[in-house]
Amino acid sequence: MAKTPLVELNDISIAFGGVQAVDNVTVDLYPGEVVGLLGHNGAGKSTLIKCLSGAYRMDSGEIRINGERAEINNPRDARAYNIETIYQTLALADNLDAASNLFLGRELTTMTGLVDDGAMESETRKVMGRLNPYFQKFSSPVSALSGGQRQSVAIARAVYFNARILIMDEPTAALGPQETRMVADLIQELKKQNLGIFLIDHDVHQVKALCDRAAVMKNGKLVGVVKVDDVTTDDLLGMIIAGKSPEGVAA
């Protein structure tokens, strides 16, 4: 891969109180690539990625998008760089319907500047028709939806706006096997469209199946970045638990 990376996270550090949540971590991501982020709870995966999505501001380090230095101070900045995030918590407003959630912060408006609910619902029906053809609850608040349906709303929101960089924070944690496979298919399809995807996951097998490379973190530090085809699941587990890179496989 001689091309410019889509995303470069260079020497990122962030501390909360006295805790160094992320300590000098460097990871990059190429177009059409899926990079898995592995580690225990509290290893700093989500925190690292929230610096990219604008939810947190890093203390030091730099973010480069397409080789150029990027200033990301809040989620609006991240969206301006076509970075979309599917949060573990889904980040849905439970009292609003699917269309309002999908377009939250980016509402379609009529010529008079009022929100155009009809157009938004129509667009939502289209995109949901692709992702989850059985979905029909367009007028209910999302609190009335099942876990899988809520997840599909969150995914629809991320893919609708022509994301180039997609961050998925444990997208399958709440899903059954069949839904998990749909997410896997979706990831393959998005790869073909040349998106770069950061996938945060606990499941080593899933990372091996879905990702091109895996970055392992422990206690806020980067253990190593490896090509998943070069390592076994045991190697990955060793990196997560012992914090040691297997020899001769650095990517």
Add this chain to the structure above:
Amino acid sequence: MTDTAPNDAGDDQPKARKRGFVASLELDMRLLGMIGAFIAIALVFNILTGGRFLTPRNVFNLTIQTVSVAIMATGMVFVIVTRHIDLSVGSLLATTSAVMAMLQTEWLLQIFGFSLGHPALAWLAILGGLFAGTLVGAVNGYLIGYLAIPAFIVTLGGLLIWRNVGWYLTNGQTIGPLDETFQMFGGISGTLGTTWSWVFAVVASVATLYALWSARRTKQGHGFPVKPLWAESTVGALIVAAIMGFIWLLTSYEIPQRVLERDFEARGEILPEGYTAAYGLPISVLLLILVALVMTIIARRTRLGRYIFATGGNPDAAELSGINTRLLTVKIFAIMGFLCALSAVVASARLSFHSNDIGTLDELRVIAAAVIGGTALSGGIGTIYGAILGALIMQSLQSGMAMVGVDAPFQNIVVGAVLILAVLIDIIYRKRTGDT
């Protein structure tokens, strides 16, 4: 993602043929419940007072007494929906009322050399009051949004501060009588009269029908299911009937002969034999209707409103969606401050003077009105029309009990109990229907 069982697909599909008459109308059940409660209260008091409660005169008085609290309650909906509270509205009403009273009786006279009765006085005073209210509200919002001081504390402090700033501005004096143009916003001193009231009724009816029709056309344009035409027509007819009935009641309240005689004498004329005139729609009520309309449009059809409800439903999600929730807080409290000043116009104009204790305990009435109207303190849920109905229900209870002759302590005991009961019913209703 594919766990959607077949039953799911059916949920939104038209089960139209099986649906009953009421279900086809697709009315808001909570709204119906509140209207039902209001009608029940009105009927009970009407019987207890031997028919005096539902006379045109009493309905007229009831509406003008409700306006001040109702205007503020619409703003309180936004505040509570975003999980805040505003305890300073009554005090802010007093301060803005004091500002407007001082402007029109002293300050403007000193600055511009106007004499009392100058036609611009009332308008400049109102402008000054609205500006002051909005500014104070925005500062509250800044303290809450940007400096992260809890709204409860900021507005509890404000309750003390603004009550006494008002006192300081006027040296504790009662200021009046206020400008005649200004008094037009108080209720009885400013009404549309018979002809214009009916003009309003027709315009409002046509606008309602147009709104229903265009909403239906938009839905059809996108190919969404619409309710049957007869149901749409029934809803339209009900609303038009309500508008016409309301205006008919208000135009049935005739101006007493003594008052007419005095008015004609003041103009140097003699009251013609057999001349009668009715009050019709008070300007203050017209003002409330406009506020309700604008606030409903903000809530439902603007990004601001969408962000208010999203933030109330899930503040983190709103923040992550790129919504500037801090600035949003400033805007919400600025709106609240503006509406306090608007209420101050109505409240002081109704009294025809500014007094130190104006708006005392209004913060509690306003919060109660919003909550009785279905606004959830846990955030994310609330309607403008609900808050106005809540204010109307409270005022009906209060003045109904006064008419029946219930002892003063019992009046407040009942209102307090109704507040708690209303919230309990709402909780039970939400559990039953599965709404959050």
